[in-house]
Amino acid sequence: MTLTSSGTQTGTAQLPVQRAHRRRLVVVGNGMAGARAVEELLERGGRDQFAITMFGDEPYGNYNRIMLSHVLSGEEDEDGIFLNSLPWYAENGIDLRAGVRVDRVDRFAKVVHDADGGRTPYDVLLIATGSSPFFPAMEGMHRDDGTMLDGVFGFRTLDDARALLNSAKVHRRAVVIGGGLLGLEAAHGLATHGVEVDLVHSPSHLMNQQLGPEAGRVLRGRIEALGIRVHTGVRTKGLRGTDRVTGVELPDGTVLPADLVVVAAGIRPNVDVAVRSGLDVQRGIVVDDRMRCSSGEDGDEGPADGVYAVGECVQHRGQTYGLVAPLWEQAGVLADHLTGTRPDAEYHGTRTSTKLKVAGVDLVAMGLAGPERDGDEFVVFSEPSRGIYLNVVVRDERLVGATLLGDVRKTAFLTQAFDQGLPLPQERMALLFDLGAPSDDVGVAELADDAQVCNCNGVSKGTIAGAVADGCSTVGAVMAKTRAGKGCGSCKTLVEQVVQWAAGGDLAVDESASWYVPGVPLAKPELMTAIRERRLKSVSAVFRELAPGGAEDAKSKMGLTSLLRMMWPEGLDEEERDGRFINDRVHANIQRDGTFSVVPQMKGGVTSADQLRRIADVADKYDVGMIKVTGGQRIDLLGIRKEDLPKVWADLGMPSGYAYGKSFRTVKTCVGTDFCRFGLGDSTKLGIDIETRFQGVETPAKLKLAVVGCPRNCAEAYVKDVGVVAVGSGRWEVYVGGAAGASVRKGDLLATVDSPEEVLALTGRFIQFYREWGNWLERTYEFVPRLGLERVRAVLVDDSDGLVAGLDERMQQTVDAYRDPWQEGAEPVTPGQFRSSLPLVDLPLVPRRPAGAPGGLAISEVAR
Amino acid sequence: MSATTTSHRVCPLAEIPVGEGRAYVVAGEQVAVFRHRSGRVSATQARCPHAGGPLADGQIDEGVVVCPLHLNAFDLATGGSTGDQPALAVHAATVDADGTVSVQLTGSAS
Numbered sequence: 010m011t012l013t014s015s016g017t018q019t020g021t022a023q024l025p026v027q028r029a030h031r032r033r034l035v036v037v038g039n040g041m042a043g044a045r046a047v048e049e050l051l052e053r054g055g056r057d058q059f060a061i062t063m064f065g066d067e068p069y070g071n072y073n074r075i076m077l078s079h080v081l082s083g084e085e086d087e088d089g090i091f092l093n094s095l096p097w098y099a100e101n102g103i104d105l106r107a108g109v110r111v112d113r114v115d116r117f118a119k120v121v122h123d124a125d126g127g128r129t130p131y132d133v134l135l136i137a138t139g140s141s142p143f144f145p146a147m148e149g150m151h152r153d154d155g156t157m158l159d160g161v162f163g164f165r166t167l168d169d170a171r172a173l174l175n176s177a178k179v180h181r182r183a184v185v186i187g188g189g190l191l192g193l194e195a196a197h198g199l200a201t202h203g204v205e206v207d208l209v210h211s212p213s214h215l216m217n218q219q220l221g222p223e224a225g226r227v228l229r230g231r232i233e234a235l236g237i238r239v240h241t242g243v244r245t246k247g248l249r250g251t252d253r254v255t256g257v258e259l260p261d262g263t264v265l266p267a268d269l270v271v272v273a274a275g276i277r278p279n280v281d282v283a284v285r286s287g288l289d290v291q292r293g294i295v296v297d298d299r300m301r302c303s304s305g306e307d308g309d310e311g312p313a314d315g316v317y318a319v320g321e322c323v324q325h326r327g328q329t330y331g332l333v334a335p336l337w338e339q340a341g342v343l344a345d346h347l348t349g350t351r352p353d354a355e356y357h358g359t360r361t362s363t364k365l366k367v368a369g370v371d372l373v374a375m376g377l378a379g380p381e382r383d384g385d386e387f388v389v390f391s392e393p394s395r396g397i398y399l400n401v402v403v404r405d406e407r408l409v410g411a412t413l414l415g416d417v418r419k420t421a422f423l424t425q426a427f428d429q430g431l432p433l434p435q436e437r438m439a440l441l442f443d444l445g446a447p448s449d450d451v452g453v454a455e456l457a458d459d460a461q462v463c464n465c466n467g468v469s470k471g472t473i474a475g476a477v478a479d480g481c482s483t484v485g486a487v488m489a490k491t492r493a494g495k496g497c498g499s500c501k502t503l504v505e506q507v508v509q510w511a512a513g514g515d516l517a518v519d520e521s522a523s524w525y526v527p528g529v530p531l532a533k534p535e536l537m538t539a540i541r542e543r544r545l546k547s548v549s550a551v552f553r554e555l556a557p558g559g560a561e562d563a564k565s566k567m568g569l570t571s572l573l574r575m576m577w578p579e580g581l582d583e584e585e586r587d588g589r590f591i592n593d594r595v596h597a598n599i600q601r602d603g604t605f606s607v608v609p610q611m612k613g614g615v616t617s618a619d620q621l622r623r624i625a626d627v628a629d630k631y632d633v634g635m636i637k638v639t640g641g642q643r644i645d646l647l648g649i650r651k652e653d654l655p656k657v658w659a660d661l662g663m664p665s666g667y668a669y670g671k672s673f674r675t676v677k678t679c680v681g682t683d684f685c686r687f688g689l690g691d692s693t694k695l696g697i698d699i700e701t702r703f704q705g706v707e708t709p710a711k712l713k714l715a716v717v718g719c720p721r722n723c724a725e726a727y728v729k730d731v732g733v734v735a736v737g738s739g740r741w742e743v744y745v746g747g748a749a750g751a752s753v754r755k756g757d758l759l760a761t762v763d764s765p766e767e768v769l770a771l772t773g774r775f776i777q778f779y780r781e782w783g784n785w786l787e788r789t790y791e792f793v794p795r796l797g798l799e800r801v802r803a804v805l806v807d808d809s810d811g812l813v814a815g816l817d818e819r820m821q822q823t824v825d826a827y828r829d830p831w832q833e834g835a836e837p838v839t840p841g842q843f844r845s846s847l848p849l850v851d852l853p854l855v856p857r858r859p860a861g862a863p864g865g866l867a868i869s870e871v872a873r
Numbered sequence: 874m875s876a877t878t879t880s881h882r883v884c885p886l887a888e889i890p891v892g893e894g895r896a897y898v899v900a901g902e903q904v905a906v907f908r909h910r911s912g913r914v915s916a917t918q919a920r921c922p923h924a925g926g927p928l929a930d931g932q933i934d935e936g937v938v939v940c941p942l943h944l945n946a947f948d949l950a951t952g953g954s955t956g957d958q959p960a961l962a963v964h965a966a967t968v969d970a971d972g973t974v975s976v977q978l979t980g981s982a983s
Binding site for chain 2 (some may be wrong): 466489490491492495528549560561562563564566567585586587588590591592594599601602603839840841842844845846
């Protein structure tokens with residue numbers, strides 16, 4: 010990036026690098042955990058703090074073990090699975106001892122002894138020795154001399170995968186022992202090479218670690234459809250063969266003929282080095298929350314000085330892991346800790362959820378596989394003929410388990426709900442299916458071809474069907490191509506239905522539909538967690554750290570800016586103006602001819618003669634194209650040139666009304682008790698108070714409010730995002746989720762409260778809840794029904810989740826940080842902030858009203 | 874179609890904030906110039922072919938500009954629409970050693 014004197018860049022001062030006293034870090038293990046830990050360390054500037062040496066059993070760089078099944082099935086070649094090739098180590102100053110096995114560690118002398126007789130001193134030691142396949146005891150597995158029969162394989166390393174591949178080319182019959190993930194992958198891989206496969210699994214159903222019996226049965230159907238013979242509930246008695254394996258014997262005496270046998274009956278942590286080094290080892294190497302090892306039996310000698318462990322070899326809080334996600338978290342915590350980036354970082358265990366494709370079948374499993382307590386709700390859908398099985402387990406309104414087999418469209422939502430305790434829809438079926446139901450009963454199949462689906466962009470059902478026929482295979486692709494659903498967004502559900510109808514079930518899974526913005530593959534809760542953990546305070550930092558390849562995405566910038574400003578009310582690291590939509594850069598609403606509209610704040614729709622006089626003067630002075638009273642009870646000045654905006658604001662001397670942002674807009678009021686003879690409450694004052702408190706607060710989509718003094722509803726509070734209605738005796742009803750735009754919806758009664766103060770508190774709480782849990786551009790009329798009113802009420806009124814204090818506090822911080830953006834007019838933030846972008850003569854200029862008519866002024870086009 | 878390409882010095886780079894665009898008149902043509910976060914610059918015709926929107930007010934990344942009026946996106950290298958809009962005219966643009974942005978216009982441009 011070129012730095013200039015423009016003033017928009019703030020250079021970060023670099024501390025002088027101190028290389029003199031680097032500590033010596035020795036890593037035992039160059040698998041996914043060890044290498045990841047080193048990567049995390051380097052990312053935190055660890056190269057300046059540590060001289061790194063890595064030992065690896067295998068003579069390679071570091072590869073993605075998970076992808077070995079793809080190598081076996083031929084979907085991926087070997088080169089494609091390397092995470093760090095050998096040159097990477099040299100480039101990062103790492104001394105890699107590939108193919109050198111570590112023997113033991115002398116913790117007192119702080120020296121690592123390797124099998125080649127080498128002695129490597131350390132200051133900090135990291136053990137990441139991973140795990141090995143578990144070979145259950147079987148008769149005849151070994152020859153008389155104690156070596157294993159030829160043709161018997163584990164499936165763990167690149168060498169295993171190579172040997173299996175070679176074997177698959179020359180042999181015809183295989184038996185795979187173990188019907189867990191690895192076994193199924195091995196069986197599938199071999200079957201793709203035309204090998205006849207028998208799979209023997211001693212538990213009663215496949216993948217019993219992750220799945221319940223019914224799901225296991227459905228999966229079995231899918232596996233058998235691949236031509237693999239499955240034997241469950243059957244132990245392997247022994248292997249046949251004298252030099253090379255010839256068959257597998259079952260307890261009933263049956264012998265399954267086999268030229269090769271793959272043993273995939275689980276893994277065991279590799280703890281030999283740790284045991285020989287006197288560390289506390291139970292099932293795995295015992296570590297504390299900072300990944301520190303302890304020494305002596307049961308750790309009775311206390312923490313081992315400078316010795317850490319991560320990955321599948323460790324046991325943390327009694328738990329060992331065989332999945333990649335926990336290992337990544339551990340590596341992050343360790344790096345935080347070792348580099349001092351976050352000295353108090355702690356690992357608290359991982360709630361594992363598994364997302365994988367096993368033998369070509371999509372599978373997601375998290376938490377419980379079935380109900381365990383009396384009160385547990387269990388929702389199941391099973392369609393064995395198509396190989397689909399779905400279930401969820403709900404306990405106390407929380408998702409505590411889910412299994413999706415064969416249809417994983419609800420993964421994103423369920424993962425969020427599981428990880429973050431997201432409120433669940435009342436209609437439990439919606440956990441498993443998208444119950445898109447437009448208000449009318451006409452099914453999409455019956456719609457005429459020319460029926461307009463997206464009214465904003467004029468897209469018909471036929472156009473959408475055409476896009477699908479032309480090859481768009483996801484809802485997102487169809488929307489990008491036709492722009493259907495890209496206007497106000499109210500037709501999105503219908504667009505999805507039409508696309509689904511047109512695709513006739515051939516729709517690709519559109520994971521991106523759940524992402525907060527298209528350029529960062531994370532749903533909002535996950536994205537917020539990542540941003541908070543890494544303390545990302547600029548849009549460019551979010552892209553750099555979380556987007557694929559660190560690539561920016563223009564269409565994601567606005568949503569990320571909004572999110573960051575919500576999360577860090579005290580301000581962002583770097584004011585990146587390019588992250589904002591033009592409206593938010595110049596604090597006005599762009600019009601079709603490139604001019605802007607200016608709407609000054611008019612709290613509660615109440616104005617004064619002085620304000621009106623100033624507005625009239627400004628309209629004259631700046632040749633305003635039209636003066637319009639808006640639906641939000643304010644006055645809109647249309648046709649203002651960008652370069653005039655600062656002068657207009659200065660002359661108005663009024664704060665911004667935020668008529669341009671995805672933010673709190675306005676509070677309409679009626680005349681309440683001041684003048685109205687029916688008024689039951691001072692709606693005008695309350696409306697003004699609400700607008701004063703929440704002015705300018707950014708929200709996922711625009712937010713329009715109203716307060717009325719009686720149920721006659723003169724200011725339409727029943728159809729507002731938040732509507733407040735006085736009902737007498739000092740009581741107020743608070744409605745949420747109403748709309749009177751492209752969608753019309755009456756708000757839901759959230760609560761009836763006893764004072765204006767309570768209205769303010771509840772309104773703020775709801776807005777903050779919506780800010781934190783609402784999707785980008787999701788209006789409250791979608792947000793409230795998505796969660797269910799009962800759930801919203803439980804969270805906000807009954808404080809069922811203990812969220813209220815935090816919501817109130819964060820809203821207060823936001824309110825405290827408010828600053829009127831029109832102040833920027835006096836001092837532009839970027840060069841040319843208000844410079845015209847249209848010295849254009851050929852724009853379609855908005856026609857003026859006839860001269861003499863209201864708003865009709867003399868025509869004077871200015872083109873520079 | 875004439876093949877003459879002429880280079881025009883348009884503005885100091887510092888005049889364009891990082892990641893934003895600004896509009897200029899270059900040899901009688903309306904040109905939007907964008908400054909990418911990577912340090913590169915791009916240039917296109919200033920008005921959106923769809924409905925005349927001011928592209929210099931749009932949002933960019935390293936590959937596309939998104940028009941502020943109806944959010945149509947255009948590839949900054951080829952001018953092609955990512956949806957079904959007509960293509961944009963794109964111009965080669967560079968930053969000279971002295972920090973001035975130059976834009977190359979081809980003679981027969983409309």
